[in-house]
Amino acid sequence: MSRLLEGKVAAVTGASSGIGRAIALSFAAEGARVALSDITTEPKEGGEQTLDLVRQAGGDGMYTRVDVSLWADVDAWIGDIVREFGRLDVIVNNAATYSGTALVETTSAQWEEVMGVNMTGMFNGCKRAVQQMLTQEPVAESRGRIINLGSQQGIVTSPRDTAYGVSKAGAIYITRQIAVDYAKDLIICNSISPGKVVTGKPGLPMDPALMENARRRTPWPRLGRPQDIANAAVFLASDRATFITGSNLVVDGGWLAG
Ligand SMILES: NC(=O)c1ccc[n+]([C@@H]2O[C@H](COP(=O)([O-])OP(=O)(O)OC[C@H]3O[C@@H](n4cnc5c(N)ncnc54)[C@H](O)[C@@H]3O)[C@@H](O)[C@H]2O)c1
Numbered sequence: 001m002s003r004l005l006e007g008k009v010a011a012v013t014g015a016s017s018g019i020g021r022a023i024a025l026s027f028a029a030e031g032a033r034v035a036l037s038d039i040t041t042e043p044k045e046g047g048e049q050t051l052d053l054v055r056q057a058g059g060d061g062m063y064t065r066v067d068v069s070l071w072a073d074v075d076a077w078i079g080d081i082v083r084e085f086g087r088l089d090v091i092v093n094n095a096a097t098y099s100g101t102a103l104v105e106t107t108s109a110q111w112e113e114v115m116g117v118n119m120t121g122m123f124n125g126c127k128r129a130v131q132q133m134l135t136q137e138p139v140a141e142s143r144g145r146i147i148n149l150g151s152q153q154g155i156v157t158s159p160r161d162t163a164y165g166v167s168k169a170g171a172i173y174i175t176r177q178i179a180v181d182y183a184k185d186l187i188i189c190n191s192i193s194p195g196k197v198v199t200g201k202p203g204l205p206m207d208p209a210l211m212e213n214a215r216r217r218t219p220w221p222r223l224g225r226p227q228d229i230a231n232a233a234v235f236l237a238s239d240r241a242t243f244i245t246g247s248n249l250v251v252d253g254g255w256l257a258g
Pocket residue numbers: 013014015016017018019020037038039040044066067068069093094095096097117121149150151152153193194195196197198199200
């Protein structure tokens with residue numbers, strides 16, 4: 001069976017851990033050359049570095065240290081990808097952080113950090129990718145595809161995590177805006193909104209109230225796995241998803257349906 005992303009060049013931010021790591025590994029397994037970026041190469045959950053796993057599986061990739069909140073980092077990274085691989089077919093804006101605080105407890109520094117990574121980081125990734133995609137000839141009807149990580153908590157409220165929830169609502173909004181503004185240029189832009197996906201360091205005590213809330217709200221009899229989100233990302237990155245743009249694909253085990 002032919003691989004879904006054969007020959008595509010795909011960039012993933014926050015690719016060292018969790019969902020970004022699963023997306024990068026799945027893209028490589030589907031035949032994409034993957035450009036990974038993060039502020040560290042160490043997976044939060046432990047194990048081998050993502051690029052090593054890509055190469056061990058016979059894939060082709062590169063890693064660049066990129067702080068997505070800095071335009072200069074993102075600008076240089078996309079330039080390097082195009083020099084190395086010739087074009088940019090897909091970018092996944094996945095890197096994110098959170099403060100875990102309600103409004104009154106959120107300091108200005110925390111607000112700015114979350115907005116810097118989650119919102120400015122997404123703006124930087126989208127803008128630089130669109131700049132590049134506009135210069136490319138269409139392949140299979142598209143000049144390029146953008147996938148932004150939203151969250152179910154950008155749609156319903158995020159318990160005691162104001163800046164995070166606002167940033168994820170922004171991720172879903174900027175997705176629609178780009179989809180509409182650049183549809184005539186054949187640039188496709190969608191978001192994925194995961195429900196609760198178990199990521200991070202195994203054994204690290206998770207906030208019991210948040211975990212209890214997640215289990216109660218998720219009708220499917222387990223919480224999400226990074227691979228659940230990677231499967232959705234492979235579809236949206238592939239030529240199977242061309243007339244789909246501006247959409248927000250919810251992958252949440254039924255959380256929002258309840
Ligand atoms: N895990 C969930 O339950 C869940 C639910 C909804 C949405 N999401 C979204 O999915 C995405 C991935 O979540 P995750 O759980 O895998 O997170 P994670 O914390 O496990 O991984 C995030 C990665 O981003 C990197 N990163 C942080 N700041 C960065 C920066 N300034 N520049 C570049 N990279 C940076 C981290 O080093 C890390 O490797 C995020 O956008 C998150 O908001 C996750």
